[in-house]
Structures are given as C-alpha cells and as structure tokens.
Amino acid sequence: MAGQTDQLVKPGSGRGLLDVYGDRFLLKLLVRKEIKVRYRGSVLGLLWSYVKPLVQFLIYFVALGIFLNLQRGTPNYAIYLFAGIVLVNFFTESLSNATRSIVDNRDLIRKIYLPRELFPVSTVWVSAAHFLPQLLVLIGACLVVGWTPSILQLGAVVLIFGMVAVLATGLGLMFGAVNVYFRDSENIVDMIVMVVTWASPVLYVWSMVERVMGPWFWVYQLNPMTVAVEVFHWAFWEPTLKADQMVADTMPPDLLTVWLPVAMLVTLTVLFLGQLTFRRLAIHFAQEL
Template identity: 85%
Template structure:
C-alpha cells in the first residue's frame, strides 16, 4: 500500500484529518491532558470558563451599553452582547491554542510518530469543553427574559457551532504548521483574535456597518464569523424580543439565502487550505522543533 513500509506509515503520507477520526482514543487522551495541564495549580479550575466571559460582558456592557447608550437603541442588549461574546470567545480560544499546539507538544512530536493533526484538533475540542458552560449561562439568561426558540433556530445553533469549529480547525492547522517555522505567526494570530471581536457584530448591530460601508457592505459579510454571530443573534436574541420589538432590520437581508451558504463555502475552503498547508509542512516538524 502506498505510504506504508512493512506496516509502518511513512511520515507525511497519512490521510490527514481522517487519521484523527481513526485515532479517536488518542484524541480523547490529548483532550484530557490539555484540560488537566491548563488547570493544574488553579484555584478556580473550570470555573474560569465562566469568570472570563462574564468579566468581558460586564466591561463591554458598562462601556458600550451604558456609557455609549447602545442599551437603549438595542432591546435586550445584554442578551445580544453575551450571545456574540460566547461564540467569538470559542473561536478565538480555539484558534489561539491550536496555533501553539504543535510547538507546545514538541517533546511528544520528537519522540513518537502519530497524526500531527491530533494536536490542533484536540485544542479545538478543549475550547468546545469551555464553550459548553458559557452556553449554559447564555441559555439560562435567555430563559429568564422569555426565550422561546423555534426548532429551526435550535438547529441553526448546532450548525453554527459546527461551522465555527471547522473554521477554527482549518485556520489552526494552517497557522499551527507555519508557527513551527516562523514563531511570529503567533503574533499574527493575536492580531486576528483582536480584530475578530470588532469585525463581527458582537458589540454593535449590523445596520451600523451597513450605513457606514454602503455598497461595500458585502465585504463585511464575507467574514464567516460575521454570519455566525448574526445567526446566533437570530437564534438567541430575537426570540427574547416582544412582538413590537421585532422589526424588519433585526437580521441582515439574505442572511440565510446568500451569506450563510457563502460562509460555509469559505469555511470549507479554509479547512482545505489549512489541511494542505499542514500536510506540506508537517514532514519536517520533528527536525524544526
């Protein structure tokens, strides 16, 4: 069989992410290891998954909602804000950690051969484990203000979670591989993480961007995270509004007919490019590390 010599797999000739599925047991072990290492010696442990987003929410709500008066122009602004923060935090944490995953596991990579894709994918799963308690808080807050979602809205939440996970995996594979050769890739990712929060309608409503960009608004919508946050708002924020608060401009036009399919295509392209880059560069990981 091509890529195999006497039962051994030649490095760089594996099946990429398909090997991760085949090594699910190893993936589970890596996820457990990452969680244990992250909270080793920590007093609060997994509770940091609640503390950090809640602190972000308070800062943004006070600065933008109260001081800049966005709360009065956006009904249930607290739900609107927190729904966006939860999703963006998941993406930024997954991307940041997957970028460092290969370098952080250099000792293991130098000693044995196993599918290198396991490390970025494991960090995305760890971020998903942190995402779950934040979602519980979000759902609890929504229920307090009368959240009554439809089946389609609940299905949209699952779809967006999968899309953002795939997007973070694709970018994590790409930057994780490049970071082995150029360590300043982490600085580029730090800038991306900073931009994502402001380049998606988390702290403000999409209509503000449309008024400012005019005919160039479509460029803003090409960002998959923009669409992801808008769908999250549709699923969590819109069902909390009263009948007289739901207006035509609650969600962007063509969100589901145009921008969601476009975002899914962009996400798949990013995953393909990330896997391609990773496979090309992973052959010499052990030597470079």
C-alpha cells in the same frame, strides 16, 4: 517473506484529519491532558470558563451599553452582547491554542509518531468544553426573558457551532504548521484575535455597518464569523424580543438563504487550505522543533 503483500508506508504520509477520527482514543487522551495541564494548581479550575467571559461581558456592557447608551436602541442588549461574546470567545480561544499546539507539544512530537493533526484538533475540543458551560448560561438568561426559539433556530445553533469549530480548525492547522518555522505566526494570530471581536457585530448591530459601507456591505458579510454571530443573534436574541420590540433590521437580508451558505463554503475552503498547508509542512516538524 514470500507471499506477503504488506507495503512499507512512508512516515508522515497519513490521511490527514481522517487519521484523527481513526485515533479517537488518542484524541480523548490529549483533550484530558490539555484540561489537566491548563488548570493544574488552579483553585477555580473550570469555573474560569464562567469568570472570564463574565468579566468581559461586564466591561463591554458598562462601557458600550451604559456609557455609550447602545442598550437604548437595542432591546435586550445584554442578551445580544453575551450571545456574540460566547461564540467569538470559542473561536479565538480555539485559534490561539491551535496555533501554539505543535510547538507546545514539541517533546512528544520528537519522540513518537502520531497524526500531527491531533494536536490542533484537541485544542478545539478543549475550547468546546469551555464553550458549553457559557452556552448554558446564555440559554438560562434567554429563558428568563422569555426565549421562545423555533426548531429552525435551534438547528442553526448546532450548525453554527460546527461551522465555527471547522473554521478554527482550518486556521489552526494553517497557522499551527507555519508557526513551527516562523514564530511570527503567533503575533499574526494575536492580531486576528484582537480584531475579530470588532470585525463582527458583537458589540454593535450590523445595520450600523451597512449605513457606513453602503454597496460594499457584502465585503463585511464575507467574513464567516460575521455571519456566525448574526445567526447566533437570530437564534438567541431575536426570540427574546416582544412584538413591539421587533424592527425591520433584526437580521441582514438573505442571511440564511445566501450568506450562511457562502460562509459555509468559505469555511470549507479554509479547512482544505489549512489541511493542505499542514500536510506539506508536517514532514519536517520533528527536525524543526
């Protein structure tokens, strides 16, 4: 009709992650659906959020802490170990599920149009729902052994959680989109998940790596998950140590002033590249699926 200024919008040409914020209600529905589907027919339900990391912790603690006697040189090794496991599990679960999210929701994507980014983002939120109970267990264990964090350390916990969520979202967007065209992406992500626990100072202390790598230690620090785990240890493990347990290499030099900003920059770059890749490939999702 004359006088109308409405313009046709090309299907699939949205605003990316900004559309996810605009469709928060849909995001909430997808998160609820993911949780219900995952635990349908399960007796324990969300209690698996406690059981899986607990079993993983016990295996590592017995094998490394007791058999290899790593707890002897690392005070409160149980806290050190569990703090790293909780954070890495959040990342690996988010990345794995985000990579499969588009393919797993193929039926919905074929039928209607909605921001495709909703699917990877919703899986990160589901992983966050599993992360929070584990975090509460970690906080409880820290309080038992005398945890006295500073305001800065508490703020660092929130910052690191957000950084890891953004990192998992960026990689999830990238691999989730590529996975529609090449299912090999799932195998690549499986290898990343397998390596990330050992590529970050979860089971060992960072100083062991520095002694081996020497001047090339900075390469190790470029991994955002390495920095994230180190900051988590600084926030949870270090405040549980007594004065006579403190050592000079509790955390790497320049962790907060240099490596944390670098990790955040790398994370934002990954998010940008992931969103760029996703938007370019999302146009033909329905046809490919």
